[in-house]
């Protein structure tokens with residue numbers, strides 16, 4: 001569990017984080033969202049003890065990061081890619097960290113396997129692609145088998161396969177009961193990974209809610225349904241307050257019914273359904289609108 005308790009961070013006269021308060025619960029992926037410059041990295045650095053709040057407190061499992069006897073087992077973090085020495089191999093980099101943190105050597109092999117870098121273990125980090133560096137950064141974060149994981153924009157530099165892999169990894173870590181906080185400035189990315197959202201704008205909390213609640217509030221309520229028997233399904237779903245349109249063959253856009261109801265009706269009538277997705281195209285816009293409005297209420301200069 002991570003607690004950000006009324007934290008403010010000022011650099012000179014600039015307030016970057018402003019009275020921020022939220023809790024990151026274990027067992028789920030929490031997406032930490034905000035536009036560029038919102039204060040995400042600053043907040044994450046304070047959680048990881050790399051920067052001190054001007055006011056307020058941050059605790060990990062009830063204590064400040066620096067006060068833990070086994071910090072690497074408490075919190076693993078990826079705060080910037082490419083922190084490894086370019087002349088070292090991936091394995092040597094991880095071994096050095098394991099030795100410094102009194103971690104068993106086998107953890108090096110474990111995390112190399114977890115991030116899919118076994119075959120590059122003996123390669124110098126300087127020759128790594130951005131995606132490989134990102135994977136090594138994630139391996140570093142996981143080295144101590146930590147109860148909480150903090151990843152700042154981990155998707156940067158990953159290809160589509162890498163993004164999918166990361167999504168599975170994060171969901172797996174949460175399923176193991178760990179606390180997972182992952183930042184992004186893209187809503188669309190988070191809708192596929194996060195269970196819970198913490199949204200900030202201009203250093204202030206804008207939303208702290210389950211992803212589902214955000215989608216319900218900000219989405220347009222349209223469900224896309226793919227079916228090889230779209231015509232039959234259309235007749236089945238139409239009724240008072242329900243509109244069904246078909247923009248592409250085999251795909252219906254249904255407004256006025258939720259995913260569960262559509263699935264139950266189709267199953268009840270034996271109509272095959274191959275896909276059922278709430279339309280999320282508008283979520284990115286809703287997110288931008290939300291954070292833009294918050295920023296406009298700020299006095300300038302901060």
Ligand SMILES: Nc1ncnc2c1ncn2[C@@H]1O[C@H](COP(=O)(O)OP(=O)(O)OP(=O)(O)O)[C@@H](O)[C@H]1O
Pocket residue numbers: 011014016034035036037038039040041042043185
């Ligand atoms: N050491 C520093 N000194 C002065 N200002 C800083 C410092 N670190 C960050 N800032 C400022 O604080 C603000 C928030 O930065 P931060 O990196 O935390 O935002 P972010 O939400 O992570 O954005 P991004 O998505 O661009 O990484 C920015 O305006 C940045 O210029």
